[in-house]
Amino acid sequence: MRDARRASIWFAALVAVIIGGDRLLSWTLSRVLVRSQFRYSRLYRGGNDAGILILGDSRGVHSFYAPAIEELTGLRAFNASYNSMSMRIAEAVLMDYLDRNQAPKLAIIEVTSLAFEGELTSELRTYAEFSPRLSALYDEAHPSAAVAGRAFHLLNLNSGFYLEALHYMRRSDQDWINHSAMPPELRNAAPVRWRLPTPENLTALNRMIAALRNRGVEVRLVLAPYCPAPSNMGEFAQVVERSSGLPVWNYSGAVRDPEEFADTVHLNERGSRALLAMMKRDGFFGMTEHPARF
């Protein structure tokens, strides 16, 4: 009986220490997170005054090399793209950006991610504490994990993003891009047929465009290069144009040299610089909308 009473008290103390430590540690680690130079830490810390904002998935990351954009345009660039980011997540990230940072002059949206449902919500939960929008998306995608995350806040910091944030504690991640060239075995790949945009993602894109225009931001919708370009990119672009009312700058077949790609869907630094130079020639970074077609 005495042992049972001791056990009850001990268990109560254990639960209290676990929960108390969880709150204290997660609060401390969140303060560390928000000081990082990783793109989402900067975004949620606020105060950015980038002239050009880029949104998209991994193709957005590797096609729009921020340092090269800055060299070409003289404007500060902020690439908020990330691997596997669907348009619904991009919408939450964009709205959060606009809430906390100065509105950019130009927003570039790489629209490939309109075809996908992203897996990024589980990573972005790390920033859910700072964003009710991300929190809602995470609740929707992972309801039981979201409940666990509310009970134990440390769980939300258990992510690759937190490690990235630690890695970029002292330097910016905006120069993160592939440097390697496409391996020989990928160079003769046949063109595939790409999935078409989902209605949910198209609606999210339209809301993003409306929000940007309300703040006087120029919007460019882009399809970045592939090697080889999928067979239905024209159809893909038309679907987006019909839904958004904006032209799509279709560069899907604009870069053909495999040396300028890291794989079949991602440019490397050399490819990104080539694309950006081409875009500049086409007047992409100007303030008038006229799409190039390839």
Add this chain to the structure above:
Amino acid sequence: MRFNSLAFLVFLPLFAAGYWATAGRIRLWLMLIASVVFYAWWDWRFVFLLLFSSIVDYSLGILLENENDDVKRKRLIILSVAVNLGVLGFFKYFNFFAGSAAQLTRSLGLGVSYDALKIVLPVGISFYVFKTMSYTIDVYRRTENAERDLLRFTTFVVFFPELVAGPIVRASRMLPQLRHYHRFNFERMVSGLTLIASGYVRKVAIADSIAPLVDIRFAHPEAHNALSLLIGVYLYAFQIYCDFSGYSSIAIGLARIFGFDFGINFDRPYFSRGFSEFWSRWHISLSSWLRDYLYIPLGGNRGGTLRTIRNLMLTMLLGGLWHGASWTFVAWGALHGAYLVAQRFIAPIYQRVIRVLRVPAFASNAFLVLLIFHLTCFAWIFFRASSFANAWQMLTGILHLHGMHIADIDNRGRILKCVVMVGVLLLFEAATFLPKRRKAVLAATPDARVTVSEHPLEASPAMRLVFIAACVWVVLIFGSFSGNNFIYFQF
């Protein structure tokens, strides 16, 4: 049911409540039924095989004890071994041997083909078969009395903490404990929870975090540079250690809470200074089983050098085959057999050289620890590889030494996280090498052999509370919750 599943988190408190509310045979029934439910959660069909194995060895144990005619006793023990190895052989090795025989005949130009049977491997079969087999052998040797209570015997065989992945707790240790009534004991509960918490850290935070990094390297060695592959091998050494020692720790901790003492299964193996020491620290319940029921009956180290070499090689080859029906496991066992044989010849020369050169003990020990660890890692390549071709790809990828640039390695952040956690684990384990600490640990526990990994803090309940809370925080922030199976489930 896995220890790292949500179902188990529900199962355990329910079982604990029932266990402490009951006594005597009702408690035994509860333990039996709960263990059957635990096992059936994976596949209920194999519960019958488990019960069949229990009933056969229960009956043969009684017959062996009652029988005084040596010839008849010998027949009975042969029957027991045949039934046990027959079950194991059919479910685990039939396809392996039939396939290998067909391949051999094909290579001889006989053109015999073989379509593998679709045989599901019952989880934990290698563990419970060894457990029941050692029981009948002990009764045959008259070192153990036959258990006359079928309920108690079956409970011994199926008790859930050690059912699916060990440790292999022998009847001589477990059956006497099943005859006693275990009262709830606060100290035992706290020390059991401490073991469980440290087990979860090793499994969920370390082994499961390492798993994807290792998997991708062994799946596509051609896509990684030499340094990356080398890191993959080192990480695997710690993945398998943390996975299996984590499971053992959870099993031993659970048993401790309910009043049972399983002994220890791992004792900081990567600090071994020789291979015989390694095998007295790694999977102790299996290596001692192989020693007592295979190596010593074969003659052990009696009968000259050649016979010792034969016995060592045979024991390790069969030990390798026990792990899985694949020639890569046999190669792993052969390597360890060769290491043990080589050690017998090299160790005296090494000791003489050390004495002549007056090398300080700590330097010699550090060299030996590193050497044994690296040779163990070399053997792990065969253990982990899906085939010899895969092992060869890994080895050539490492030995070509091209591309040793750290910048070309993917997931550096995740690798760094794993390296830090393994480093902390090793520091923690190394702490018990300090004689003062080890003495204190030994004094605080009734166990003859103690390891920090299984007694992380022999301290006050308050200190243990802080330790358990810290383990929970580590699991929350570093854990992988993808529900990975324990590696040894497949064995």
